Amino acid sequence: MTLRERALATMTERFPLVSERFRQTWGLQLPRHVAVFAALAASDRTALNEVGLSPWGVTDYFSDGGLDMVGRDGLDERLHARYRCDPAEFITVISGDTDGLHYGLWFDDPAELPTLIAYNYARDSAETWVSSAPSLVAAVHERVDRILADYGDEPEEVGRVRPLIEAIEWFTAADQDALRQDGMPRAAPTPRSYLATSLLPQLPSHSGDPQAAPSTSRLDAFRNDQEQAFAWIAEANHELAAGEPALALAIGSELHWLDLDDYRQAGLDLLVGAYRMLGRNAFAEIATVHAAHRDLSSVQVLISR
Template sequence: MSSSRSPEGTDPAASVAAMHERFPLIYAHFRQVYSLRLPRHLAVYAAFWQGMSADAAECLGERLGLYPWGITELFEPGGLDRIPRDGLDERLHCRFRRDPAEFVTVMGGDTDGLHFGLWYDDPAELPSFIAHNYARDSAETWTNRAPTLLEQIRIRLADMRRDVELDGPEHYEGMPPFEPLEAALDAYAQADAEALAADGPPRWADAPRPRAAITIGPILPPAAGDPRAAEAGTRLDTYRDPAAAALVIAEARAELAAGRPALALMVGGELHWLDADEYRAESTELLTGAYRALGRDALAEIIEVHHAHRDLRSVEVLTPR
């Protein structure tokens, strides 16, 4: 997201007002494309990025390695005029091959394919929190449960400060100071809190979840059955043997057919993360079946388009018209 910067930055109230003015159009576009709801705090993050001082932006980019990416690019001037290249589906933009369907990218990082996304447990609800994934490393998806991108930046800033304490400041001489970024975060904190309050607390943010081996545990109704999350590590080993994997897949199919989609959701997600061609069809079948059984059709549709175009050479899909 491009921005011309003054040394002092833009007045936060003016920057937030400008992004809130854009928000309804971006919300409607996102709703039409993804069938998901966009949280207001994304407009505050866009205002923060556009309005912060040059020194704060230097710290965010060079020291923390963070920048707007994915859906937040729609807040740029002309962002809604971008179109998918080569006739592709817009939902593929910034979607790495092992990203779960629940993950919608909103911020990029500077190492190992690090990117951050809104996490949608249920398409009918606002996202539960911010998640992150190192796509070019082992590509598991985890969360600090940060409710907004500004809070996620604070977490990363605290991590960087701990690095300085552990390594010694002499190792970071010449690096941009943290203070301008901290001041910018403080300047937009009230707007961030107000955006959260306007949307209301995310329904599933603090709900208990089963532990999963490679991603955030799912929120499931009791009638969905047992996801057997504790067996995930064993299943990942099992998939190395096609005959043994076939038994696991058959059991997940049987549970799904009986109206208990929990195991199909877990096994399908594990096969999706495993990213092996021999299991792609089974992963698609189990995930789409489980999502639809749970009434999460928007996530099933993301899986369908993702698996149909999973071998793209670049996840940069939106381009200027």
Template sequence: MDTDARRLASLDKMHERHPAVAERVQRVHGLRLPRHLAVFSAFWDSADTAERMALDHLMVSPFGLTEYFEDGGLERRARDGIDERLHARYLCDPAEFVTVLSGGSDGLHYGLWYDDPADMPTSIVHNYARDSAETWVNGYRTLLGELYGLTVSVRQDSADEVRPLLDALDWFVDADNAVVEADGPSRWAGSPRGRTAVSVFPLLPADAGDPQLDRSDARLEDLRAGGAEATAWIGRAEAELTAGRPALALAVGGELHWLARDEDREVARRLRADGYRLLGRDAIAGIVDAHAANAALPTVDVLVR
């Protein structure tokens, strides 16, 4: 089978698998699954020996939702009765972050970012879980785009090792663009995104209040130190939440979640879960609750065959 035929066959196979994977993700996570994961999975499935060696050099591999596209992927079940939503979810991951790719170094993993479970994810984000565990965004909407950016970024130092990937990635661009168009734009597309000291911040309605992102660095230090200033910030967040403005609660709760201390876990859960439910983002709130209840898992590998 020649290269074009091999890639087209993989595209057909992954497009056929997408509806069943999307149903699983909707049922388990309450989230919509973008078609661009099917295109990435076709790219991965069709890789020849040289392309596979280049991917090994980048130390990337399917992880999280992309594992459902593998042969027998939908036969996987959560081990020991653990909540399936915790598969590939690291300790400091924001609830909006759903893993789709492992990066192999310092716990690097990439995920879809869901501002609102009613919409498609707005971007790809990444996090070094075994380093400082902040969440960052490079501006790519699709996983194939993120991988292209990664390939280009290392090409200067590893041109020979990663060159085979560029032709393959270019081949799949039209398919990637087509499914993005088919999924349609997120209502949040083009909205300016802020961040806290530790993560990109969810896009919120205008009446959600002020998350005071410009004070996040100082606030994080207050929360880390504990004492009166930390108590005051939590009190302000709770007051805003009671008034129907969840933005500050999501910011403070997210910062406490990132600190990952046992003594903060319940207030971090409450601020975020209540805030998301106030916004009607119940699927994200459910992830908050599940993660807080299982923060001590010894491994993020939850799904088994």
């Protein structure tokens, strides 16, 4: 059995236990393609590091002894690899090598598998962006393609990524099988909304309008016009009380990203209220524990016993 075959067999065997740990701790469902990425990372770590990527976050549970890890100093495990501006729907699975780059599974609804792969440069402006890749292995392939598009005429760069291309090709069949087993994400009832800072999770059609004003206009008000800012917060609370959580979720997400002292509690209240109304309690709990620990000096929370 080759190194890659052993790695894939090992991570496939570990997947049920990691998935159950993830469900119990995070209240979320883990897709099978994460195990395929964990296998690639275990068998071809040096090649993966050549493009500045490494497993981190939930994928740490797949490492040897990973399920024995605990939160340092009694911290909640859900804080692991959660940067200051990360939305509750974003769960880190890969670390990058520049500006706090990290990739995450994006969950629209805790009751369902993740819908997208997203990424965020936490030490830059920390907006959350969407990858077109359907899996983590495909996201790695996407990064290789970007490198080749930029440096493909340089033989040294091509040689540097060739081992990873070979690894990706080897794991593609297993990756596609994992995607088939999990099935395609459920079709959304309405078009997805985007903020200036992040995408928004898909919402039921009766949730109201998250774009009552352009996101950039609201951000400007939160920064420069306190009267208008509190007017927007009041409007979001009014709609939330009327059973329409979309605006509360949008404004709560914007305030979470801005992280301004004047609106910190109001933003958290909007987020938690919207999540509770939507029945997305796992996100409400992540947002709450994150708000209580946003000043951590390090988001490396999981450690060996």
